Amino acid sequence: MASRVLSCATAPMVSRVLSDSSRMTCYPSLQLLLSSTSTVTVTKLRLRNGSIKCKALGESSQTFYQGIYGPWTVDSSDVREVILYRSGLVTAAASFVVAASSAFLPENSLLSDIIKQNLDLFYTIGAGGLGLSLFLIHIYVTEIKRTLQALWALGVVGSLATYTSLAQPAGDNLIQYVIDNPLAVWFIGPLFASLTGLVFKEGLCYGKLEAGVLTFIIPTFLLGHLTGLMDDGVKLTLLGSWMALFVIFAGRKFTQPIKDDIGDKSVFMFNSLPEDEKKALLEKLEQNKFDQNLE
Structure with missing residues (x-):
């Protein structure tokens, strides 16, 4: 208890x-x-x-x-916070799915080109949505909440530094640079660690299968890319699973009573x-x- x-x-x-x-x-x-x-x-x-x-x-x-x-x-401010929290998750999920879909589209298609040209924008929007949710998340242990927020902030700083110092001089967007240079995962990784912590909390508290599976898929995908021990086929399978489960996870948040996210x-x-x-x-x-x- x-x-x-x-x-x-x-x-x-x-x-x-x-x-x-x-x-x-x-x-x-x-x-x-x-x-x-x-x-x-x-x-x-x-x-x-x-x-x-x-x-x-x-x-x-x-x-x-x-x-x-x-x-x-439950008062009106509680309702507003919960709606914003869930909206941040939807924003993060939608941005991630749109950006990641470029990996499954034909290489020279118009849609693929449009998405690839705006990957940094999708990344920024998604990171912002996640940050909003982490700011509003209700966790009883304040230290855990602050740790997740610190990981998010560290990931944002690392992403910005990687983009300005490495990706931009090389003529790449941030995502493409990380794809071509797996060691860059060290710089953006804390952002995804904060996301992993959030879905772990949701899975633990509400027994959500999709959140529990995401807790393993996210770090496995990133570590597989970082170490080079995972081939492209496995990475695409994990990426597709991540996309599908993230959509289910974010969408199902709106099926819960408001009081659940208040605690x-x-x-x-x-x-x-x-x-x-x-x-x-x-x-x-x-x-x-x-x-x-x-x-």
Whole structure:
């Protein structure tokens, strides 16, 4: 359970509900995480699939999910962040697929020529989409999130340096230079390491097969090219698999509930508290647990 909490976005079961004819209080205490609202006036209360659905007088219904440190709800800023996070993944996937498709098109076709002339543009757009997603990704362990972001930044700097110092003087675009000079993978590799970390997190948290397979395909493809131990046929097979799975992965993100990509919001709220408030909250939760056991 502990490892699951550290790495995954989950929404645990609903807390005990105490209500009278006109007011509702979420136990152990809604006030713990929603300090501006001590009680909620309601006309309707529904429990479904581990959540509390509350409808305030004159307002639309709102669902509360019970987290480790108390109830939480999805607000408009959460929805916006999740949509941007998923849009960044779609942008990265679409850019990669378009750029990589040039490897499968006839050598002298018009479409192939157009794509090859704009490979640096597709690479830049894709890297930007990935960066947006890594900026907005919800991971409970801040150090892991910062590591992925640092790898992305290192990969961007390495890509820029490779392009300006090596590819451009040679009259190549960045991708073609890396294809012709496998050692350049060392410079762009951190960018793809950050992508590997992202899909690993998604596969671990949500049990997505395509994300799990991508976790192995991405480094295998790059290492195979770097070492020269992989022939072109195998590399094309892996590249095609990468393209297909990346599209499935990005597309399926929009089939998930918004709350999945938020995770247990109470954990993030708890981590943002000063140490003395964390201690007070933990003591309050322990007291509530003790009171429940007495009952």
